[in-house]
Amino acid sequence: METNFPCELQRRLEQAIAAGKYAKGEVLTSSDLAGQFQVANDEMLMVLLAEHRKGLVIKREGEVFEVLGLANTGFDSVFTHTAKSGLKPSSDVRAAEIKGASPEIAEKLDLEVGAPVYRFVRTRYINGEALANQINYIPFEVCPGLEYDDFSYYSFQKLLEEKYFAVFTQMEEDLAIVPADPQDMEILNLPEGSSVLVVRRLAVSATGFPLVWADIRIRPDRYPYVAELWPSAADLLANKVL
Template identity: 30%
Template sequence: MSDQDLDRKDDSVPKHYEVRQWLRQHVEGLPPGTPVPSERSLSEQFNFSRTTVRQALHDLAVEGRIVRMQGRGTFVANPKVTQGLQLTSYTEDMLAQGMRPGTRLIDATVTEAEPDVAAQLALEAGSPVARIERVRFANGEPMAVETVYLDHGRFPDIVDKLTDDSSLYALLESEYGVIPTEGEETIETVLASPVAWRLLGTEATTPMLALTRATRDSEGRPIEYVRSLYRGDRFRLSTSITRPD
């Protein structure tokens, strides 16, 4: 059901919603960087308070449709990055879209596996695992925070081999002869922790897409367990679906 359908069913929608819907239609199809009408002009146009208009602008910024720059104004945002749900690396996904992938390595260390991590990697709780934390970029813009766990016994020196420029999947194949061939991925919406939204340069209220992935090789052996937070204002996920037999 669309927003317009909901509007027809409810005549008591909030004032800021009316402004938000008009702005959505106004910015649709405009080039990124196009200025958006100011709070003052929108307030005069709709005869609403600037507080009401500010709420509408905030909502569209959270949705990733506009960008508000202090001291400069409000502008149409870049299109969201669309990532397909398939067993490929982040680097491969960005390159396939003609974007420049980037990574900042936050931490790479060996630690003891918590019970949930150990279960995903078919290990005993407390077993040594490599824990890798990274921020992922697209064309220089931070997009996601990622934490990867791997069996330290199987990949004993991977924390020393991984760099900012490394593709983990490429490294697994070239150094260990391991290729992920199957896995499971779950997705849910969450709010980021203070650490995550500071790393991503977002507001505390920015919605996030939380992805968890567990991959295996062709023999069914666990390879990695990944927890990622993707910016909901800059990312959307896409997949193909078919009707079951």
């Protein structure tokens, strides 16, 4: 899918904010910044609206924005938490593509239908055992170029924070146990008639905008791993005959 987002301009502005060139609370206008960076105003406005989504700035009136700077996160990624627990996490990216947002994904991510989004499909492993079949959807402007990154042995969340300055400040989760579909059975090596634990997670920025929508389908029979990584699911699993 073709995109016309000014990725290099975004990178330059984000690095300037991260380096402290623009102080927290400083008021910026797209026209002033366009002059400083010697680019068209509409390109700078596109970037500023992306930074508003990511939480580096907040939009005020018209084309006026206030600098927020880099937010702090109170969330360990699942990958980081896993490693701290003495387990060995890894993942295999089975698909990485840019697609137009479907009505469902557009609603989840607060986008227009058809807006470019990343669709990342991964198998997640713990100690070499397949644990989860996961799909992430991310607005393109959050992390342009993500398809070229290798996070097989690195935290996806930390990559977004450190390289793309996209920090999760809030997580919303829904949990359910549902019948495994054919792909779950193939990827997770489950027999027919099995169930999976589904974690649907929305990661939100400091300005309240969605950054990542994740659909995670997990082998619940590996209870010690699941209870360690998703403590909120422990009671649900303990009361369910799998």
